[in-house]
Amino acid sequence: MAEASGILQTSLISNFHPFHKTHLPQLHPVLSFRRNPTIPIQCSVSTSETTKTTTTQNAIPWGCDIDSLENASALQKWLSQSGLPPQKMAIERVDVGERGLVALKNIRKGEKLLFVPPSLVISADSEWSCEEAGEVMKKNSVPDWPLLATYLISEASLMESSRWSNYISALPRQPYSLLYWTRDELDRYLEASQIRERAIERVTNVIGTYKDLRLRIFSKYPHLFPEEVYNLETFSWSFGILFSRLVRLPSMDGKFALVPWADMLNHNCEVETFLDYDKSSQGVLFTTDRPYQPGEQVFISYGKKSNGELLLSYGFVPKEGTNPSDSVELSLSLSKSDKCYKQKLAALRKHGLQVSQRYPIRITGWPLELMAYAYLAVSPPSMSSQFDEMAAAASNKTDIKKDLRYPEIEEEALQFILDSCESSISKYNKFLQQSGTLDLDVTSPKQLNRRLFLKQLAVDLCTSERRILFRTQYSFKFFSRRTLVELPSTLQIVFSRRLQILLPKNVKNKDSQNELTLCNSETPKAH
Numbered sequence: 001m002a003e004a005s006g007i008l009q010t011s012l013i014s015n016f017h018p019f020h021k022t023h024l025p026q027l028h029p030v031l032s033f034r035r036n037p038t039i040p041i042q043c044s045v046s047t048s049e050t051t052k053t054t055t056t057q058n059a060i061p062w063g064c065d066i067d068s069l070e071n072a073s074a075l076q077k078w079l080s081q082s083g084l085p086p087q088k089m090a091i092e093r094v095d096v097g098e099r100g101l102v103a104l105k106n107i108r109k110g111e112k113l114l115f116v117p118p119s120l121v122i123s124a125d126s127e128w129s130c131e132e133a134g135e136v137m138k139k140n141s142v143p144d145w146p147l148l149a150t151y152l153i154s155e156a157s158l159m160e161s162s163r164w165s166n167y168i169s170a171l172p173r174q175p176y177s178l179l180y181w182t183r184d185e186l187d188r189y190l191e192a193s194q195i196r197e198r199a200i201e202r203v204t205n206v207i208g209t210y211k212d213l214r215l216r217i218f219s220k221y222p223h224l225f226p227e228e229v230y231n232l233e234t235f236s237w238s239f240g241i242l243f244s245r246l247v248r249l250p251s252m253d254g255k256f257a258l259v260p261w262a263d264m265l266n267h268n269c270e271v272e273t274f275l276d277y278d279k280s281s282q283g284v285l286f287t288t289d290r291p292y293q294p295g296e297q298v299f300i301s302y303g304k305k306s307n308g309e310l311l312l313s314y315g316f317v318p319k320e321g322t323n324p325s326d327s328v329e330l331s332l333s334l335s336k337s338d339k340c341y342k343q344k345l346a347a348l349r350k351h352g353l354q355v356s357q358r359y360p361i362r363i364t365g366w367p368l369e370l371m372a373y374a375y376l377a378v379s380p381p382s383m384s385s386q387f388d389e390m391a392a393a394a395s396n397k398t399d400i401k402k403d404l405r406y407p408e409i410e411e412e413a414l415q416f417i418l419d420s421c422e423s424s425i426s427k428y429n430k431f432l433q434q435s436g437t438l439d440l441d442v443t444s445p446k447q448l449n450r451r452l453f454l455k456q457l458a459v460d461l462c463t464s465e466r467r468i469l470f471r472t473q474y475s476f477k478f479f480s481r482r483t484l485v486e487l488p489s490t491l492q493i494v495f496s497r498r499l500q501i502l503l504p505k506n507v508k509n510k511d512s513q514n515e516l517t518l519c520n521s522e523t524p525k526a527h
């Protein structure tokens with residue numbers, strides 16, 4: 001689960017196909033998902049004794065209801081019979097995440113749990129029940145993500161002939177993620193948030209990837225990859241599963257894997273333990289960072305993700321103020337009326353940037369690149385010889401001096417960022433005002449209708465993102481020279497090497513992360 005989202009971008013886009021500017025079709029929510037197609041699939045299914053050709057005529061059961069315990073207990077039984085050692089946890093209905101793993105016994109802090117053997121892990125090296133299909137995919141050097149997405153569909157379509165049928169039956173038929181929001185829903189509920197753009201990019205990538213596979217491979221082997229099975233709906237499902245369940249195992253050279261059983265663990269922002277392969281016990285496990293009593297839900301970390309990223313991949317938003325890794329993306333743009341617009345744009349492009357750039361702002365600070373972009377945006381024609389170094393510092397290149405300082409335009413640069421925050425905040429205000437006061441219990445989505453459920457998620461996300469912007473605005477106002485002149489003398493003034501602005505004593509410069517870090521957790525007054 002950790003870092004999954006970022007990896008799709010690299011593996012799909014750079015290795016497999018160029019960026020797709022595909023028109024976005026309406027990805028229909030579960031209602032229009034073809035749940036029960038009757039599909040004849042011709043495939044050679046390899047069993048331990050023979051290789052025989054079978055024709056599957058049954059409906060394909062794509063997983064189950066997201067809270068189904070029936071399928072989960074069948075999974076549990078199958079895993080135990082297939083080599084999963086006895087566990088101190090069981091799958092149960094839980095308050096956070098609907099189904100999850102709950103402690104059966106006292107669990108100590110520092111205890112190793114799970115021990116899922118490699119034979120029960122799905123990775124790019126897993127054997128295909130339909131060997132021919134696997135060979136074709138490997139011959140075409142399909143990267144891990146699209147390979148695994150296709151693998152999942154292939155195994156799901158083979159039903160009981162697949163060794164993973166118990167696992168697939170316990171997977172949600174409709175994983176919660178922004179992949180399942182229609183374009184209209186994204187526009188309506190997430191207009192204020194930059195996550196909307198990320199969701200659109202992601203849907204576009206999934207569509208592009210599917211189209212590439214269809215063009216290059218599926219259309220050439222229709223007997224192995226019939227369109228009734230390998231289509232956009234099934235790919236949305238399998239990518240939805242990968243986004244919400246795939247893990248990267250650092251001790252296996254960063255291998256991506258679906259780990260049945262372990263993927264029943266839900267996320268908690270305060271938990272710091274994650275899944276990995278343990279060479280000595282030869283299994284996937286995690287080490288608890290806290291004790292659990294019988295009946296308590298056990299959590300892991302899906303990575304230090306913002307609320308927006310959690311919504312994007314996993315379809316939930318943590319409760320307000322509970323995510324220390326929360327951040328919001330602030331979009332900065334050059335003004336078209338800028339006299340040096342063309343020169344500045346050329347400088348940005350030279351360093352791989354666009355006219356509009358998004359920078360993450362954390363509750364604890366903001367990146368130096370943001371300030372560099374702001375310098376570029378406000379610099380006058382007389383500073384044209386410095387455009388290049390400003391654009392370079394605004395890029396994500398690491399071997400470049402980032403802590404630039406131009407005292408003569410510092411005030412304007414800070415004001416530029418403040419204005420960008422203001423314009424973003426006004427979009428959030430508009431959406432939140434229109435939405436009225438919603439305070440529904442999204443831990444039981446089944447109780448809500450789809451519209452209300454999505455709206456509540458959007459309200460939760462927008463509230464948390466707006467809060468970070470308020471705080472940033474407050475900090476920038478506090479840092480601006482005008483304010484500094486008026487600072488009470490009791491405040492200890494520290495000189496920042498990076499922005500070269502004066503900071504109060506509760507603000508420290510965190511060199512290693514290239515960002516300014518606010519140590520004070522006080523929230524500015526509500527706006």
Ligand SMILES: C[S@@+](CC[C@H](N)C(=O)[O-])C[C@H]1O[C@@H](n2cnc3c(N)ncnc32)[C@H](O)[C@@H]1O
Nearest residue numbers: 096097099176244245263264265266267314316
């Ligand atoms: C890896 S799965 C965890 C098992 C999942 N609950 C199940 O029953 O299949 C990830 C999914 O669990 C749910 N989930 C995980 N952590 C959550 C949390 N803190 N709050 C709400 N839902 C959560 C989300 O639906 C997410 O997409």
